[in-house]
Amino acid sequence: MSTTPLLQVRDLTMRFGGLVAVDGVSFDVQPQEIFAIIGPNGAGKTTVFNCISGFYKPSTGQIALQNRSIAGYSSHRVANHGVVRTFQNVRLFKAMTVLENLLVAQHHIEHVPFWSGLLNTPGYRRSERKKIANAMHWLDVMGLREFANREAGNLAYGHQRRLEIARCMITGPKLLMLDEPAAGLNPQEKKDLQLLIDQLRREYQVSVLLIEHDMGLVMGVSERILVMEYGKPIATGVPEAIRNDERVIKAYLGEA
Numbered sequence: 001m002s003t004t005p006l007l008q009v010r011d012l013t014m015r016f017g018g019l020v021a022v023d024g025v026s027f028d029v030q031p032q033e034i035f036a037i038i039g040p041n042g043a044g045k046t047t048v049f050n051c052i053s054g055f056y057k058p059s060t061g062q063i064a065l066q067n068r069s070i071a072g073y074s075s076h077r078v079a080n081h082g083v084v085r086t087f088q089n090v091r092l093f094k095a096m097t098v099l100e101n102l103l104v105a106q107h108h109i110e111h112v113p114f115w116s117g118l119l120n121t122p123g124y125r126r127s128e129r130k131k132i133a134n135a136m137h138w139l140d141v142m143g144l145r146e147f148a149n150r151e152a153g154n155l156a157y158g159h160q161r162r163l164e165i166a167r168c169m170i171t172g173p174k175l176l177m178l179d180e181p182a183a184g185l186n187p188q189e190k191k192d193l194q195l196l197i198d199q200l201r202r203e204y205q206v207s208v209l210l211i212e213h214d215m216g217l218v219m220g221v222s223e224r225i226l227v228m229e230y231g232k233p234i235a236t237g238v239p240e241a242i243r244n245d246e247r248v249i250k251a252y253l254g255e256a
């Protein structure tokens with residue numbers, strides 16, 4: 001039985017003036033696969049993310065979600081198609097509470113006419129109750145319920161990272177893109193993150209595309225890994241093959 005890849009990236013190229021930040025990158029992400037992109041600083045990993053998530057319009061190349069092109073879509077439109085992401089630097093509404101962050105994240109899920117809010121109709125109240133229940137569910141999954149009414153900006157850093165993931169997951173995505181999710185986490189939080197990523201894939205059938213420098217996490221959680229160097233793909237394979245790949249070892253030793 002052949003499965004259609006969830007995401008297909010073909011010959012993706014992104015130029016900034018004379019700089020080719022991404023140069024002919026191709027890969028697929030399968031349904032429910034955990035796929036990592038690694039490589040030295042400046043290799044072009046975040047630029048690949050920005051192209052897929054609609055923050056950049058690729059110079060050339062194809063990006064398809066379930067066989068339908070999303071290349072050049074706005075970030076908003078890409079998110080509406082079920083592709084959501086986190087950022088290297090946590091981006092939350094820091095002055096809002098944890099709960100409010102999860103309520104605003106659901107604004108596009110269910111459209112009730114604007115006047116139903118003004119009139120406080122039963123439909124509006126039902127929709128609000130559903131959003132609160134969803135938010136509570138995700139606070140439980142992330143172990144954040146006790147912080148529901150705390151300002152997001154006052155949460156510990158590791159908790160802010162989990163809230164950011166919750167904000168993505170509450171939209172019911174097909175593809176969750178995590179940009180260096182382990183950065184700034186302590187060893188226990190990294191272990192918890194690995195379990196969480198695996199749990200999200202198993203229980204919510206999401207595929208995960210991951211950029212990460214922490215090799216313990218990458219090797220522990222990913223099914224396949226793409227290695228980039230100077231914008232180019234230099235290897236794709238399972239963790240064991242990547243660990244022993246000559247070019248990969250050279251790219252990393254060369255960085256030291």
Ligand SMILES: Nc1ncnc2c1ncn2[C@@H]1O[C@H](COP(=O)(O)OP(=O)(O)OP(=O)(O)O)[C@@H](O)[C@H]1O
Nearest residue numbers: 016019020021039040041042043044045046047048
């Ligand atoms: N908007 C932009 N304008 C100009 N150059 C850019 C832009 N975004 C990225 N670049 C350049 O593209 C190259 C790749 O950067 P990118 O951030 O994608 O690398 P990265 O692999 O994610 O690095 P890191 O691991 O340090 O986050 C770098 O040389 C960077 O300076």
